[in-house]
Amino acid sequence: MGYGKGEVIRVGIIGCGGIANGKHIPGILGVEGVEIVALCDIIPERAEQTKESFGLTGAKVYQDYKDLLKDETIDDVQVCTPNRSHSFITIDALEAGKNVMVEKPMAINAAEAKAMIDASKRTGKALTVAYQNRQSPEMQILKAEAEAGTFGRIYYAKAQALRRRGVPTWGVFMNEYEQGGGPLIDICTHSLDGTLWILNNYKPKRCFGTTFHMLGKMPAEYQGNGWGEWDPEKFTVEDSAFGMCIMEDGTLITLETSWALNTLDTVDEGRTFLCGTLAGADCTDDGVRINGVRDGQMYVDIINDKTERGAPYYDGRGWEGFGIREQQVWYDYLRGEGELVVKPEQAYVVSQILEGIYESARTGKEIVFD
Numbered sequence: 461m462g463y464g465k466g467e468v469i470r471v472g473i474i475g476c477g478g479i480a481n482g483k484h485i486p487g488i489l490g491v492e493g494v495e496i497v498a499l500c501d502i503i504p505e506r507a508e509q510t511k512e513s514f515g516l517t518g519a520k521v522y523q524d525y526k527d528l529l530k531d532e533t534i535d536d537v538q539v540c541t542p543n544r545s546h547s548f549i550t551i552d553a554l555e556a557g558k559n560v561m562v563e564k565p566m567a568i569n570a571a572e573a574k575a576m577i578d579a580s581k582r583t584g585k586a587l588t589v590a591y592q593n594r595q596s597p598e599m600q601i602l603k604a605e606a607e608a609g610t611f612g613r614i615y616y617a618k619a620q621a622l623r624r625r626g627v628p629t630w631g632v633f634m635n636e637y638e639q640g641g642g643p644l645i646d647i648c649t650h651s652l653d654g655t656l657w658i659l660n661n662y663k664p665k666r667c668f669g670t671t672f673h674m675l676g677k678m679p680a681e682y683q684g685n686g687w688g689e690w691d692p693e694k695f696t697v698e699d700s701a702f703g704m705c706i707m708e709d710g711t712l713i714t715l716e717t718s719w720a721l722n723t724l725d726t727v728d729e730g731r732t733f734l735c736g737t738l739a740g741a742d743c744t745d746d747g748v749r750i751n752g753v754r755d756g757q758m759y760v761d762i763i764n765d766k767t768e769r770g771a772p773y774y775d776g777r778g779w780e781g782f783g784i785r786e787q788q789v790w791y792d793y794l795r796g797e798g799e800l801v802v803k804p805e806q807a808y809v810v811s812q813i814l815e816g817i818y819e820s821a822r823t824g825k826e827i828v829f830d
């Protein structure tokens with residue numbers, strides 16, 4: 461932190477797969493005053509390929525992230541590896557004096573997430589988690605409306621991320637050991653993060669849930685997956701999960717998520733659903749809908765991407781728009797010109813609740829948080 465005006469921030473990328481190439485690198489390239497100077501992947505050809513496709517001619521390529529961390533000119537590291545390695549790579553990077561943006565989920569469990577926060581405090585280096593959906597138009601509108609008091613007291617919300625057939629078959633997504641779980645930790649993590657952020661409620665009291673290993677075990681003729689056929693033998697994580705979390709103040713958040721489910725009721729992970737004393741809201745393809753009663757009459761306000769109302773808007777609905785904003789706000793923060801948007805303590809609570817749901821599914825018991 462403490463960069464002077466015009467001073468270039470030098471960045472290293474660890475893990476050069478889908479998310480690094482699809483979001484982080486285009487995002488960083490969209491921000492002024494930041495330079496990608498190092499790329500690392502345990503499969504070095506991937507880092508070389510990334511270097512070539514983005515024309516990062518000056519970037520050094522590493523196979524072992526520990527070698528990248530030895531470069532004292534690198535200020536900031538972005539961890540884009542599978543979930544299991546988020547915690548130890550992040551902690552090593554913080555200890556090496558780097559600020560860190562780590563991909564979601566923060567870690568595969570709450571204890572590891574806590575160790576990451578401790579390392580950030582110990583080293584005085586900044587840490588954030590890449591929940592880019594906070595920059596989506598829907599989440600920005602809902603956050604602004606919640607802060608303006610539009611919803612009154614929100615006492616019921618749904619964190620949904622429901623895919624009919626959207627199993628990520630590349631990399632290690634279906635591998636329990638590497639990822640710590642399936643859709644709950646992979647996509648519902650976004651929905652829960654956005655929901656807690658809008659509610660500004662980070663005090664879970666108890667949770668309960670179940671996970672299913674049903675469609676993941678089905679043979680090819682029942683798959684029909686958008687991302688290609690999966691091998692049922694290698695599908696060791698859940699294919700859907702459902703649960704609920706009751707917060708200290710009594711607010712109920714239900715969680716519903718799937719990579720594969722026989723439903724037409726699909727919900728993108730960048731959306732949420734809330735009910736408050738004054739109004740409720742949900743996100744649809746037509747825009748964000750706010751419903752309530754005004755002057756004794758029920759109303760529905762639809763705010764879509766074309767309106768001037770509500771939160772600030774950014775061009776593009778895909779990675780490009782959110783990904784650039786995610787990087788912009790991070791580097792603004794590192795330059796002392798803005799707030800840290802995704803605080804590690806917030807991402808920790810997401811990990812805590814997700815772990816609670818998994819634990820409940822394993823034990824059949826309600827999990828009570830201290």
Ligand SMILES: NC(=O)c1ccc[n+]([C@@H]2O[C@H](COP(=O)([O-])OP(=O)(O)OC[C@H]3O[C@@H](n4cnc5c(N)ncnc54)[C@H](O)[C@@H]3O)[C@@H](O)[C@H]2O)c1
Binds near residue numbers: 474500565
């Ligand atoms: N924010 C989002 O919406 C979003 C979307 C997709 C993935 N992700 C997250 O990004 C992470 C990576 O996902 P992906 O889709 O890019 O996977 P991927 O398999 O495409 O890429 C991961 C890369 O990391 C490399 N790698 C593995 N271990 C490494 C290590 N120890 N050191 C250096 N490189 C290593 C792999 O060789 C691979 O190239 C996951 O944690 C996932 O949850 C986030």
